Amino acid sequence: HSTPGTGMSSSVHGGEGSDVDSDGDEGKVSHTVQPRKFYVHKGHVSHAGPVTCMAWGQGCKTFCTGSTDHTVKVWRTWGTKLVRTFEGHAAPIKCVGWSPNGAMVISGSEDGEFRLWRCKGLHGASQAKLVTSMKMDGPATGVAWCNNSEHAVLSTASGDAPLRLFSNANNWVMPGKPLTPERALDGVSAVSMSKAGTILASASRGVIDLWSTDPWNIMDSLSTGDETVVHISWSSTSVYLAAVTASSKMHVWRREE
Numbered sequence: 001h002s003t004p005g006t007g008m009s010s011s012v013h014g015g016e017g018s019d020v021d022s023d024g025d026e027g028k029v030s031h032t033v034q035p036r037k038f039y040v041h042k043g044h045v046s047h048a049g050p051v052t053c054m055a056w057g058q059g060c061k062t063f064c065t066g067s068t069d070h071t072v073k074v075w076r077t078w079g080t081k082l083v084r085t086f087e088g089h090a091a092p093i094k095c096v097g098w099s100p101n102g103a104m105v106i107s108g109s110e111d112g113e114f115r116l117w118r119c120k121g122l123h124g125a126s127q128a129k130l131v132t133s134m135k136m137d138g139p140a141t142g143v144a145w146c147n148n149s150e151h152a153v154l155s156t157a158s159g160d161a162p163l164r165l166f167s168n169a170n171n172w173v174m175p176g177k178p179l180t181p182e183r184a185l186d187g188v189s190a191v192s193m194s195k196a197g198t199i200l201a202s203a204s205r206g207v208i209d210l211w212s213t214d215p216w217n218i219m220d221s222l223s224t225g226d227e228t229v230v231h232i233s234w235s236s237t238s239v240y241l242a243a244v245t246a247s248s249k250m251h252v253w254r255r256e257e
Contacts, residue, residue: 066093097143108140147197
């Protein structure tokens with residue numbers, strides 16, 4: 001169905017009465033698709049605690065993982081070889097984001113601390129140093145980079161300004177410029193940047209705001225029916241936006257040109 005005023009059509013999957021095939025297993029959703037050929041690569045990432053988040057590096061030759069063990073680790077994709085460990089957080093890692101140019105990684109932890117690491121060397125990570133860090137008022141929930149690697153948006157679950165623009169134009173000085181609308185004062189639960197870096201999606205209080213990045217302002221808002229959104233993601237073409245809620249419902253919107 002259409003979402004009035006948004007230029008996007010939506011559908012909802014999951015939960016009681018859903019038309020998604022669950023194969024009779026609670027919490028398991030299956031989809032009938034015709035996949036392209038995939039090559040299965042098996043590997044193992046080693047942390048002292050569960051992995052909570054991950055992000056791809058430039059060209060997908062490396063990726064990084066965050067864990068409840070308070071560390072961020074960088075891995076070579078093929079062979080799953082450990083390249084680098086970032087240490088210094090005092091709480092479980094909740095989000096990581098690798099800049100599109102491969103030069104920087106931002107990590108956020110449960111105590112609200114964000115750290116910016118500048119990378120050099122093998123695939124941008126064999127050598128790294130901490131550039132800056134800061135603590136925000138609430139637990140970290142997301143990092144979203146603009147495609148030019150000059151700006152990043154940081155989000156937290158609570159605080160006076162749970163959505164902030166962090167910029168190279170300000171020499172990466174934190175805390176950055178507040179972006180948060182009034183309705184998000186209780187916190188932002190998730191963020192996602194479109195592939196072209198022109199639209200930021202931020203979730204709060206059952207509403208997903210769509211931001212233009214030049215200039216920064218809210219273009220439209222999408223309703224999730226007062227559901228708490230736990231994850232949002234743009235498709236690679238930026239045509240579809242998907243949101244998953246705490247009650248396991250999935251909302252999908254399609255941009256209508």
